[in-house]
Amino acid sequence: MARPKPISGFPEFLPSGRLVENRVLDILRQTFELHGYAPIETRAVEPLDQLSRKGEITKEVYVVRRLHEAEEGSGKGSAEDSLGLHFDLTVPFARYVLENAGHLQFPFRRYQIQKVWRGERPQEGRYREFTQADIDIVGRETLPDHCDVEAPLVMLAAFERIHHELGLPPVQIHVNNRKLAEGFYRGLGISDTLAVLQRVDKYDKVGPEAVTGMLVDELGLSGEQAKQCVSLAGICTADSSFADQVRQLGVRHPMLDEGIEALQAVIDAANQVAPGRVVADLKIARGLDYYTGTVYETMLVGYEKMGSVSSGGRYDALASDGKTTYPGVGISLGVTRLVAPFILKGKLSATRVTPSVVVIAVDSEETRHQAEAVASALRARRIPCEVSPDAAKFGKQIKYADRRGIPFVWFGGITGQIKDIRSGEQVDANANQWEPPVADIKVGVIADL
Amino acid sequence: MARPKPISGFPEFLPSGRLVENRVLDILRQTFELHGYAPIETRAVEPLDQLSRKGEITKEVYVVRRLHEAEEGSGKGSAEDSLGLHFDLTVPFARYVLENAGHLQFPFRRYQIQKVWRGERPQEGRYREFTQADIDIVGRETLPDHCDVEAPLVMLAAFERIHHELGLPPVQIHVNNRKLAEGFYRGLGISDTLAVLQRVDKYDKVGPEAVTGMLVDELGLSGEQAKQCVSLAGICTADSSFADQVRQLGVRHPMLDEGIEALQAVIDAANQVAPGRVVADLKIARGLDYYTGTVYETMLVGYEKMGSVSSGGRYDALASDGKTTYPGVGISLGVTRLVAPFILKGKLSATRVTPSVVVIAVDSEETRHQAEAVASALRARRIPCEVSPDAAKFGKQIKYADRRGIPFVWFGGITGQIKDIRSGEQVDANANQWEPPVADIKVGVIADL
Numbered sequence: 085m086a087r088p089k090p091i092s093g094f095p096e097f098l099p100s101g102r103l104v105e106n107r108v109l110d111i112l113r114q115t116f117e118l119h120g121y122a123p124i125e126t127r128a129v130e131p132l133d134q135l136s137r138k139g140e141i142t143k144e145v146y147v148v149r150r151l152h153e154a155e156e157g158s159g160k161g162s163a164e165d166s167l168g169l170h171f172d173l174t175v176p177f178a179r180y181v182l183e184n185a186g187h188l189q190f191p192f193r194r195y196q197i198q199k200v201w202r203g204e205r206p207q208e209g210r211y212r213e214f215t216q217a218d219i220d221i222v223g224r225e226t227l228p229d230h231c232d233v234e235a236p237l238v239m240l241a242a243f244e245r246i247h248h249e250l251g252l253p254p255v256q257i258h259v260n261n262r263k264l265a266e267g268f269y270r271g272l273g274i275s276d277t278l279a280v281l282q283r284v285d286k287y288d289k290v291g292p293e294a295v296t297g298m299l300v301d302e303l304g305l306s307g308e309q310a311k312q313c314v315s316l317a318g319i320c321t322a323d324s325s326f327a328d329q330v331r332q333l334g335v336r337h338p339m340l341d342e343g344i345e346a347l348q349a350v351i352d353a354a355n356q357v358a359p360g361r362v363v364a365d366l367k368i369a370r371g372l373d374y375y376t377g378t379v380y381e382t383m384l385v386g387y388e389k390m391g392s393v394s395s396g397g398r399y400d401a402l403a404s405d406g407k408t409t410y411p412g413v414g415i416s417l418g419v420t421r422l423v424a425p426f427i428l429k430g431k432l433s434a435t436r437v438t439p440s441v442v443v444i445a446v447d448s449e450e451t452r453h454q455a456e457a458v459a460s461a462l463r464a465r466r467i468p469c470e471v472s473p474d475a476a477k478f479g480k481q482i483k484y485a486d487r488r489g490i491p492f493v494w495f496g497g498i499t500g501q502i503k504d505i506r507s508g509e510q511v512d513a514n515a516n517q518w519e520p521p522v523a524d525i526k527v528g529v530i531a532d533l
Numbered sequence: 534m535a536r537p538k539p540i541s542g543f544p545e546f547l548p549s550g551r552l553v554e555n556r557v558l559d560i561l562r563q564t565f566e567l568h569g570y571a572p573i574e575t576r577a578v579e580p581l582d583q584l585s586r587k588g589e590i591t592k593e594v595y596v597v598r599r600l601h602e603a604e605e606g607s608g609k610g611s612a613e614d615s616l617g618l619h620f621d622l623t624v625p626f627a628r629y630v631l632e633n634a635g636h637l638q639f640p641f642r643r644y645q646i647q648k649v650w651r652g653e654r655p656q657e658g659r660y661r662e663f664t665q666a667d668i669d670i671v672g673r674e675t676l677p678d679h680c681d682v683e684a685p686l687v688m689l690a691a692f693e694r695i696h697h698e699l700g701l702p703p704v705q706i707h708v709n710n711r712k713l714a715e716g717f718y719r720g721l722g723i724s725d726t727l728a729v730l731q732r733v734d735k736y737d738k739v740g741p742e743a744v745t746g747m748l749v750d751e752l753g754l755s756g757e758q759a760k761q762c763v764s765l766a767g768i769c770t771a772d773s774s775f776a777d778q779v780r781q782l783g784v785r786h787p788m789l790d791e792g793i794e795a796l797q798a799v800i801d802a803a804n805q806v807a808p809g810r811v812v813a814d815l816k817i818a819r820g821l822d823y824y825t826g827t828v829y830e831t832m833l834v835g836y837e838k839m840g841s842v843s844s845g846g847r848y849d850a851l852a853s854d855g856k857t858t859y860p861g862v863g864i865s866l867g868v869t870r871l872v873a874p875f876i877l878k879g880k881l882s883a884t885r886v887t888p889s890v891v892v893i894a895v896d897s898e899e900t901r902h903q904a905e906a907v908a909s910a911l912r913a914r915r916i917p918c919e920v921s922p923d924a925a926k927f928g929k930q931i932k933y934a935d936r937r938g939i940p941f942v943w944f945g946g947i948t949g950q951i952k953d954i955r956s957g958e959q960v961d962a963n964a965n966q967w968e969p970p971v972a973d974i975k976v977g978v979i980a981d982l
Contacts, residue, residue, distance in 0.1 A: 086854065088628050096574070102573050122887045124546070127545055136600075145600045147600050149595065150596070151581075152652065153652075189886060193919070223922075228922055230898075460806075468569055469567075
């Protein structure tokens with residue numbers, strides 16, 4: 085077999101990169117669990133007709149078929165039997181809620197960390213296979229408004245740890261409320277509010293003048309209407325003062341008031357917990373998605389060009405079986421999108437390429453069992469280690485550790501000596517008592533951004 | 534949307550089941566890392582021509598195609614561009630080793646825990662999507678024999694924790710060596726040794742007489758040859774005494790001696806660490822797989838009908854690029870295969886359906902921020918908790934906790950009271966100091982086998 089080549093859009097990491105990614109995943113999972121979110125995992129496939137409902141996304145879906153079946157041609161399998169790989173974790177979660185509603189306790193908090201697949205054209209920061217980490221709170225018929233405050237704060241807590249412990253940049257979560265925008269547009273006498281939202285969604289890419297042009301040319305808004313919509317989109321504040329700025333635009337509508345109040349609640353609560361990290365940003369639209377209230381996007385400070393690394397919002401009907409409606413609010417974090425650009429460029433790496441903290445040196449194959457006994461003693465106290473693969477000269481065994489970034493080498497039996505190969509210091513030690521420095525137990529992350 | 538139905542062969546768990554599965558996955562990961570295995574993850578897809586090399590497995594592969602592409606028909610994509618979902622983690626790992634050989638340190642220990650997909654007919658214990666946990670040690674050109682001892686002992690260490698901490702049955706690892714069998718067959722003057730192995734592989738299913746019949750009828754062996762092969766397959770010992778039993782059969786061949794010696798080394802080393810858990814079982818063949826030395830299968834004691842839950846062996850050429858050969862030894866544990874039958878029948882469940890240990894009661898929506906402060910204080914000390922979704926009567930809030938199996942309810946602010954709803958005991962507590970019993974912090978597993 086010739087040397088295989090990577091497949092574009094399907095990123096893979098060397099062990100060092102995977103060790104970094106695992107630190108991120110551990111922080112996410114710990115944070116979600118600390119906040120009472122229960123883990124679930126859904127199958128990778130959904131019926132194709134369920135995946136195709138969302139308009140534009142259809143063409144990005146991967147169809148899955150047994151090779152045997154594919155060779156037989158499409159004669160046998162009907163469309164409703166066809167399966168596709170899920171392209172997000174929201175569609176599968178909505179299906180899971182309906183399927184298992186009788187066995188779940190509502191409000192139901194769940195997190196889900198899984199691969200998703202999209203057949204998009206691969207490009208920087210866009211992958212065909214990537215990991216998402218989602219949290220959602222879903223209610224039966226009703227869901228309290230304070231859930232809209234909770235969801236971004238849980239994600240923020242995870243981002244704060246990722247920033248402080250792993251050295252990634254801090255984030256800023258940008259929040260808006262669909263009701264605020266929709267109420268404002270209605271107050272201006274505009275009926276096709278979704279069409280306006282879709283143009284405003286392009287604000288960051290094309291700028292305010294171009295959006296104004298689209299609103300006039302494509303939607304037939306008056307110059308004054310368009311100007312007002314773009315003015316609204318330009319409002320961005322770190323506190324509740326956005327409300328005054330909106331009211332100064334002179335538009336009135338009950339839904340606008342409702343939206344302002346809901347957004348204020350989120351911003352005020354967030355400012356108490358993490359001042360400056362959550363801002364009201366009235367241009368956040370989240371395009372085609374079916375959000376009905378609060379919407380979120382998250383930028384890495386200094387890396388805004390990467391786009392949003394964590395987005396979500398409120399659905400008044402995350403799922404519905406016709407009789408019962410399940411409102412939900414949630415946020416999805418793009419794990420691959422967040423870490424892959426840094427890992428693949430070598431800007432995030434691990435301090436070693438293995439979990440091992442210690443290599444146990446071997447004198448001779450006849451005494452390998454003594455080295456194994458040392459390893460067992462260390463592992464019994466949760467110290468990751470490995471025994472040298474051969475009884476080479478000690479210099480070579482030290483090199484074995486060094487090449488992997490493993491900081492310690494053990495010589496002798498249970499009563500032996502431990503060498504820190506970084507300092508060269510070598511001291512007597514007992515394998516039933518010796519502990520490495522706490523900072524060495526977990527693999528560290530080196531951020532060189 | 535009507536209530537969706539499960540898809541046969543794609544098991545999913547309720548949160549309780551997923552919490553159990555996560556405990557198993559945590560034990561596996563911790564054990565692998567304690568032994569110095571580095572984590573990697575490979576993409577879900579491989580080029581179809583790479584997946585089709587393994588003879589019989591071809592028909593079980595799932596082909597993956599972009600919906601857009603699929604609708605255009607097969608005119609465009611050529612066979613070598615086609616992608617399939619991986620059906621195990623060995624083929625992707627071999628490809629990963631070749632692709633990244635220049636960046637890896639050999640011998641390379643890695644673990645990999647991922648979903649795999651097989652288009653087999655779904656039946657009890659067989660799934661179309663399932664999770665595997667693999668460990669492998671791979672060398673460049675050479676790999677020491679003691680790795681054949683290490684691999685099953687690492688997996689055994691994980692199984693022992695799963696048994697003791699979660700209450701699953703203990704395991705017995707059955708070990709054989711391909712060289713022993715092949716040397717024995719050659720000593721009998723048989724040349725097509727693989728054909729014999731494939732028949733012996735059916736020993737457990739059809740019994741010794743039927744195997745003897747197949748060897749005579751299908752392969753043209755003499756009655757004496759067939760009898761000897763079946764006698765060899767019947768040898769199973771908990772210690773090295775299998776060697777004497779083999780030698781009493783009177784067959785001589787250098788490869789046989791080599792195989793006996795290698796198997797003795799594994800059994801002797803395993804007996805020092807975990808007496809009785811590893812046995813020499815000379816009927817273990819591992820059918821069509823390309824193993825060249827030690828082979829392993831693992832049975833849950835008392836549940837042998839489930840078949841092997843963890844199998845593997847030694848490959849003299851796990852991977853090769855024509856210039857360099859990479860020998861490897863590894864074992865794969867079928868996580869879904871191990872836990873799904875118990876979870877889906879309710880025989881393994883979690884003590885609660887959420888990570889939360891505490892529900893913080895809410896007096897009124899006006900004082901929700903006080904409850905949030907209590908939650909923050911508990912989370913700062915790694916105690917998972919959640920704030921009550923509403924300010925209902927305390928009885929209802931206690932019921933909220935009870936229905937989820939959450940053991941504690943907090944009343945008041947930072948200086949408040951904690952109620953253990955199992956005992957009914959309620960005492961004064963400070964949220965900056967109170968700790969739940971250690972046994973309550975992690976979600977427990979209830980095994981009712």
